[in-house]
Amino acid sequence: MTRRWVWILVSLNLALLVALVFLFPHLMVSPGQVVTAHADIATDCFACHAPLRGASAARCINCHALPDIGLRSTQGTPLVRKTMKVSFHQDLLEQNCMACHTDHAGPKLLQKNRKSFSHALLRSDVRTQCQSCHRAPTDKLHTQITGNCSQCHAQKAWKPASFDHQKSFVLDKDHNAACVTCHVNNDYSRYTCYGCHEHTVANILREHRDEGIRDLNNCVRCHRSADGETGEKGRDDD
Secondary structure, three states, X not given: OOHHHHHHHHHHHHHHHHHHXXXXXXXXXXXXXXXXXXXXXXXXXXXXXXXXXXXXXXXXXXXXXXXXXXXXXXXXXXXXXXXXXXXXXXXXXXXXXXXXXXXXXXXXXXXHOOOOOOHHHEOHHHHOOHHHOOOOOOOXXXXXXXXXXXXXXXXXXXXXXXXXXXXXXXXXXXXXXXHHHHOHHHOOOOOOOOOOOOOOHHHHHXXXXXXXXXXXXXXXXXXXXXXXXXXXXXEOOO
């Protein structure tokens, strides 16, 4: 067989492969079965893929309205969920569906490269609006608080909180007061002991003057609970 015929056979095989790719792309190049919800377009590759350019986020959005993702089907029917779902896709920094999602059960190597959800993917003005996505806690402590979640909690995980009231100041006896008594204007980065009718500047100064204490703003330096006094006192010689 001459070299000319070898090239002819190779060219014919390549042409056949290219033709098969275009005729039966779901069989020739598909990375795996699509998810159940997309079973009706399993053989329609171009419903999601632009020719020679891969999957297109624009084609995803043609079917999936961003505010409805996780809440309603592409036909607008409400989805029944065991857990609460919220709408946030319209608030992402960029609409790159493939960065987080794949419709194919492809190689595990590719699946590991998918991003998990991170608050960093959201626009900066949305990241501080915790209650737009999360239900407010209903325990006794949190029901007194409005917003300001980031003063105690990190967005990487709700628990553990960055502040433990039991370690910094025990809310026992007379100190089991409403949050606003000590934290004025819902600002939990500061505190004052003068929100109580007993703790006026004059009363505190009179009680502490004989002890030589003049630092009357950092109360928890000495007082960690209503049971007793711990820590160093703010005397004049400190």
